[in-house]
Amino acid sequence: MPRRTSRPQAERTLELATDTPACPACGRALWAANKPHRTVVTLEGLLRLRLQVRSCRNPDCPRYKVCLRPEREGRFALPQHEFGLDVIALVGRLRHAEHRSVPEIHAELARRGVPICPRSVANLLDRYDELLALSCSDPARLRAITAKAGRVILAIDGLQPDVGHEVLWVIREVLCGEVLLARSLLSSCRDDLAKLLTEAKAAIGVPIAGVISDGQHSIRDAVAATLPGVPHQICQSHYLREAARPVYEADRHAKVALKKAVRGIRPIERQLRGRDDAEATATRGYCAAVRSALTDDGRPPLQASGLKLHDRLAKVARSLDRVAGKRGPRRS
Ligand SMILES: [Zn+2]
Numbered sequence: 372m373p374r375r376t377s378r379p380q381a382e383r384t385l386e387l388a389t390d391t392p393a394c395p396a397c398g399r400a401l402w403a404a405n406k407p408h409r410t411v412v413t414l415e416g417l418l419r420l421r422l423q424v425r426s427c428r429n430p431d432c433p434r435y436k437v438c439l440r441p442e443r444e445g446r447f448a449l450p451q452h453e454f455g456l457d458v459i460a461l462v463g464r465l466r467h468a469e470h471r472s473v474p475e476i477h478a479e480l481a482r483r484g485v486p487i488c489p490r491s492v493a494n495l496l497d498r499y500d501e502l503l504a505l506s507c508s509d510p511a512r513l514r515a516i517t518a519k520a521g522r523v524i525l526a527i528d529g530l531q532p533d534v535g536h537e538v539l540w541v542i543r544e545v546l547c548g549e550v551l552l553a554r555s556l557l558s559s560c561r562d563d564l565a566k567l568l569t570e571a572k573a574a575i576g577v578p579i580a581g582v583i584s585d586g587q588h589s590i591r592d593a594v595a596a597t598l599p600g601v602p603h604q605i606c607q608s609h610y611l612r613e614a615a616r617p618v619y620e621a622d623r624h625a626k627v628a629l630k631k632a633v634r635g636i637r638p639i640e641r642q643l644r645g646r647d648d649a650e651a652t653a654t655r656g657y658c659a660a661v662r663s664a665l666t667d668d669g670r671p672p673l674q675a676s677g678l679k680l681h682d683r684l685a686k687v688a689r690s691l692d693r694v695a696g697k698r699g700p701r702r703s
Contacts (some may be wrong), residue, residue: 381419381697386670387441388423390583390604395439395524395546397432404413411448412534413455414483420447442545442583446528450548454495459483460539461532462492463499463555483498501590502553504650510574516549517577521558525571526583527590529559542571542601545583551575556696572597586610594661613654626677633661633684653694 374673394401406424411418422441427434436529448455456482465471465479473496477489487495505512511556517523524545538559544551552571556563572579586605594603636658644649664683669676 381417381653383416384419384421385423386423387443388441389425390442393438394427394429394432394434395520395580396434397427397429399427399429399432401439402428409448410453410485411455412458412485413447414457414461414485416484418447418455420444427452436446439546440548442524445526445543445545445548445550449498449550452498454487455528456528456539456541457532457556458487459495459499459502460530460537461553463497463503463539464532464537466496466499469553476611502539502550504556505550505553510576513574514576516544516547516551517575520546520577522578522580523551524577524581524583525579526562527568527594528584529587529590531559542567548697559589561589561592561596563596564589568597611672618675619672622675622677624677626680629677629680629684630665633665636661637678652660657687657691 389401392401393399402425405422406421406423408419408421411420422444424440426436426438429435442527446456449459462476462480465476471479473489473492475498477487480487480492526543526545528541528543529538530541537555537557540554540556540559543549543550552567552574554567556567582592582594582601582603584603584605591603594601598696620627640658643654643660661684664680666688667679667683668681688697
């Protein structure tokens with residue numbers, strides 16, 4: 372049944388770009404190809420993904436005009452799916468570990484605020500079963516995916532909807548975006564992950580050029596143990612987010628302090644009411660500039676809101692100083 376009501380606005384937006392700036396085939400710089408967005412229903416609410424898709428513009432390259440989507444996109448949802456992998460992981464666990472029926476699972480998802488209809492629950496259950504059926508017992512499928520590129524870059528993600536329960540481990544190939552292997556494990560210890568990676572490695576049949584993960588210690592250890600010498604890239608957005616946390620906090624405080632310093636625009640505007648001389652017009656312009664600076668948010672972590680506000684206010688202040696300079700010494 373098609374949806375009868377419009378979906379509410381996404382609560383979070385995430386900008387994702389490809390981690391690699393260079394073409395995986397020829398090594399030349401990748402160019403921006405397009406910027407699609409998609410909305411994913413996750414256990415934490417609606418998530419809007421803005422994606423920077425890149426492609427190679429070298430006509431002699433085997434990946435000429437082949438789109439490379441952000442490596443992290445697959446962590447959130449399967450291609451073309453509206454429900455997140457975390458929702459699929461939860462549905463699978465409720466069914467197989469807790470033996471709940473579809474109506475019961477639907478009730479549980481509704482309790483957690485996931486907008487879903489019972490039929491979609493049944494679909495997600497099918498997706499979960501399909502994922503786990505993607506075992507290495509079908510090497511032909513894996514080889515078909517990997518043979519063309521001649522090498523693979525693996526992304527490994529663990530989805531754990533609830534602490535203390537099973538983790539759905541998903542290994543993807545990032546150049547083509549396909550899921551290679553998925554397994555539900557009770558633990559996330561190094562040895563279990565190492566076993567999974569060994570299985571994947573044996574089935575892939577081409578060299579593994581790199582691994583991407585969120586850098587959890589057990590993953591790092593497992594990769595180091597099973598794929599010695601293979602570069603392991605910790606997801607740049609995780610990395611950046613962690614590194615930016617103290618900066619973000621400091622910036623937030625700075626912004627609050629700055630805002631306090633420019634209070635009182637409204638009284639000035641009120642005083643100007645009814646005047647349309649040059650001075651009043653100019654003053655109104657300054658008030659508008661300050662007001663718009665206050666509402667112009669940055670895009671953390673790379674464009675901090677507080678710093679942006681500081682820049683804009685500094686420009687206003689410099690302009691005021693210039694005006695004061697032209698007027699000569701201030702009359703008091
Ligand atoms: Zn290329």
